[in-house]
Amino acid sequence: MAINVNTVYKTVLLILNKEERGYVTPDEFNKISAQVQLEIFEQYSQDLNQQLRVPQSDNDYADRVANIDEKLAIFKTFGTATYDAATVPSNPYFTLPTTDIYGNTVEFYRLGAVVHKDTTELQRLQRMEFYNIQKSPLTKSTESFPTYLFENEKLFVKPDSITSNIGVNFLRKPLDPRWGYSIGSVGQFVYDSTVYGESLINTGTGTLTSSISTNPSDKNVTISTGVVQSATSGLGTGLTVTITTSGVNGSANVTTIDVTSAGTGYISGDTVTFAGASFGGGVGGDLVITLTAANFNANSTYGSTQIELDVSEQTEFILRVLFYFGVVVKDPQIIQVAASQVQRDEINEKS
Numbered sequence: 001m002a003i004n005v006n007t008v009y010k011t012v013l014l015i016l017n018k019e020e021r022g023y024v025t026p027d028e029f030n031k032i033s034a035q036v037q038l039e040i041f042e043q044y045s046q047d048l049n050q051q052l053r054v055p056q057s058d059n060d061y062a063d064r065v066a067n068i069d070e071k072l073a074i075f076k077t078f079g080t081a082t083y084d085a086a087t088v089p090s091n092p093y094f095t096l097p098t099t100d101i102y103g104n105t106v107e108f109y110r111l112g113a114v115v116h117k118d119t120t121e122l123q124r125l126q127r128m129e130f131y132n133i134q135k136s137p138l139t140k141s142t143e144s145f146p147t148y149l150f151e152n153e154k155l156f157v158k159p160d161s162i163t164s165n166i167g168v169n170f171l172r173k174p175l176d177p178r179w180g181y182s183i184g185s186v187g188q189f190v191y192d193s194t195v196y197g198e199s200l201i202n203t204g205t206g207t208l209t210s211s212i213s214t215n216p217s218d219k220n221v222t223i224s225t226g227v228v229q230s231a232t233s234g235l236g237t238g239l240t241v242t243i244t245t246s247g248v249n250g251s252a253n254v255t256t257i258d259v260t261s262a263g264t265g266y267i268s269g270d271t272v273t274f275a276g277a278s279f280g281g282g283v284g285g286d287l288v289i290t291l292t293a294a295n296f297n298a299n300s301t302y303g304s305t306q307i308e309l310d311v312s313e314q315t316e317f318i319l320r321v322l323f324y325f326g327v328v329v330k331d332p333q334i335i336q337v338a339a340s341q342v343q344r345d346e347i348n349e350k351s
Contacts, residue, residue, distance in 0.1 A: 001310070001311045002306040002307055002308050002309070002311070003306065003307035003308075003309055003310075003311055003313065003314045003317060004306060004307075005033070005177050005178070005179050005304055005305065005306050005307050006179065006191050006193070006304070007314075008033070008307060008314065008317060008318055008321070009026070009029055009179045011318055012024065012029065012318060012321055012322060012325065015318075015322060016322075016325060021325070021326070022325075024325050025189075026179045026181050026189055026301070027301075028325075029179055029321075030176070030177060030178050030179055032321055032324045032325065033176075033177040033179075033307065033317075033321060034176040034177060035324070036317055036320045036321050036324065037174050037176070037177060037307060037308070037309060037317070038174070039320065040309055040313055040316065040317065040320070041075070041174055041309065044068055044071055044072050045072075045110075047068050048065065048068045048069070048072070051064045051065050051068060052065060070310070071309070071310045071312075071313070072171065074308060074309075074310065075109070075171045075172050075173075075174060075308070076112070076169070076170075076171060077100040077101070077102075077106060077169075077170065077171075077172050078100060078101050078167060078168065078169050078170075079096075079097025079098075079099060079100045079101060079106070079167070079168055079170070080097055080101075080165075080166065080167055080168070081094035081095060081096060081097060081114075081155055081166040081167070081168050082094060082095045082097075083163045083164055083166075091156065092156075092160065092163070093154040093155060093156045093157070094154065094155040094156075094157060094166050095153075095154060095155075096108050096111075096153055096154075096155070096168060096170070097168055097170070100172070106172040106173075107172060107173040108153070108170055108172065108173070109170065109171045109172055109173040110170060110171040111150055111168070111170050112168070112169035112170050112171065113169045114148055114155065114166065114167070114168055114169070115166075115167045115169075116143070116146055116162060116165055116166060116167075117165045118165075118167060120143075120144070120146060122146045122147055122148045122157065122166075123145070123146070123147045123148070124147070124148060124149075124150060125147050125148070125149060126149075127149060127151070130147060130148075130149040130156070130158070133147070134158060140158075140159070141158035141159050142159060143159060143161060143162060146158060146159065146162060155168075174308040174309070175305050175308055176305065177305055177306070177307045177308075178196050178303065178304050178305040179191065179304060180192040180193075180194065180196060180297075180301060180302050180303040180304035180305075181301050181302075182202075182204050182205070182207075182301065182302060191304070192204060192301075192302050192303060192304055193304055194262075194302065194303050194304065195303065195304065195305070196297050196302075196303030196304055196305045197262075197297055197303060198296070198297055198298035199264075199266070199267070199296060199297075199298070200262045200264075200296065200297045200303060201239065201259055201262040201263065201266055201291070201295055201296060201297075202259060202262075202295055202296065202297060202300050202302040202303070203259045203260070203261070203262050203302065203303075204258065204259060204302065205256070205258050206256050206257065206258060207257070207258065207259045207295065207302070208241065208257040208258075208259055208289050208295060209255070209256050209257050210294075211257075211289040211290055211291060211292055211295055212254060212257070212287070212288075212289055213271065213288050213289060213290040214286065214287065214288035215253050215254050215287065216253075216254065216276055216280070216285025216286060216287055217247075217251050217252070217253050217285065218250060218251060218276075218285045219245040219247075219250075219251075219252040219253070219254070219276070219279070219280025219285070220245070220249045220250060220252060220280055221245060221246055221247065221248075221249055221252050222244075222245060222279070222280055223242065223243070223244045223245075224242065224243045224244075224245075224278065224279035224280060225242045225260070226240060226242070226260070227240065227241050227242065227243050227274050227278050227279050228240050228274075228278075229263075229272050229273060229274055230273050230274060230275035230278065230286070231272075231273040232266075232270055232271065232272045232273065233270050233271045233272075234265065234266060234267055234269075234270035235265045235266075236263055236264065236265040236266030236267075236270055236272070237263055237264060237265055238261060238262075238263030238264060239259070239261065239262065239263035239266065239272060240259075240260050240261035240263070241257050241258060241259055241260060241274070242256075242257075242258040242260055243256070243257055243258075243274065243279040243280070243287065244256040244257075244258075245279070245280045252280065254279075254280070254287055257287075257289065266291055266296075267291070268291055268292055268293045268295070268296065269290070269291065269292075270290070270291045271288055271289070271290050271291075272288070272289050272290075272291065273286050273287070273288050274286065274287040274288075274289075
């Protein structure tokens with residue numbers, strides 16, 4: 001289970017406010033949280049290596065190796081490498097997966113086992129070994145005993161007859177935490193719990209109001225919910241909005257467009273039409289909006305991404321964030337307190 005980014009941010013603000021240490025904006029929190037998450041994530045490998053060298057308990061929930069492996073399991077995934085004949089035909093290679101077996105776009109972090117046809121694991125070699133063993137008929141790579149060299153995020157596989165069916169087990173990079181928000185009526189930051197997606201339209205109150213390109217004026221005063229697009233110039237589907245009109249009955253204008261469902265497949269520049277008969281009580285005059293870059297999560301503050309670490313890391317995550325925020329607010333005391341607490345926790349866990 002992931003750590004709730006809203007819980008962490010509110011906790012950090014509460015502590016800073018209680019201690020009168022200043023204030024941290026969502027943008028500052030997001031940047032520091034990404035750094036903290038990577039620090040904890042990278043520490044897993046070092047902790048696992050250390051625990052493998054000491055006796056372990058086989059009791060349930062007390063096996064430290066198993067516990068660390070469970071934390072890493074969140075990021076373990078598998079994908080298929082793509083064959084590339086390369087610009088130098090004598091030195092073809094495979095490129096690392098950019099999507100996993102579930103179709104999710106992922107960012108490669110650390111290589112695990114490499115297999116051929118899901119049955120034969122390739123042996124990883126260093127450059128000198130990789131080329132030298134090919135010189136002897138007794139040691140050269142075969143499809144039964146294949147080898148590979150991993151350099152510059154490329155897999156060089158021997159024998160050359162292998163041109164497909166190379167599977168890669170790897171750790172993906174954690175998604176950067178993101179506390180998404182909109183601006184409230186009095187300028188406050190309002191948390192947006194919608195899952196972040198670069199190409200998703202911003203969901204919330206008034207998110208498409210500024211994108212109206214054709215505003216009909218023959219509506220009755222009303223609020224229409226669940227209004228679905230009647231047409232679009234692009235490939236998007238499923239955009240659902242709440243439309244508010246105001247003015248004199250029969251000649252009211254649309255004043256607010258709230259997105260209740262972002263749909264999929266929309267891009268900047270698309271025009272989306274909502275039939276006049278579906279809102280405002282009138283029958284004529286369609287509402288047309290033209291989407292801009294600012295309407296999407298990637299170019300706004302909308303949409304949130306949870307902290308992907310195991311929920312057991314929540315306390316350490318908050319302490320490490322406070323350590324960095326101590327730097328932000330330029331207070332040495334909070335730095336010392338947070339740093340010493342993190343150090344004590346690490347010593348206790350490893351002793």
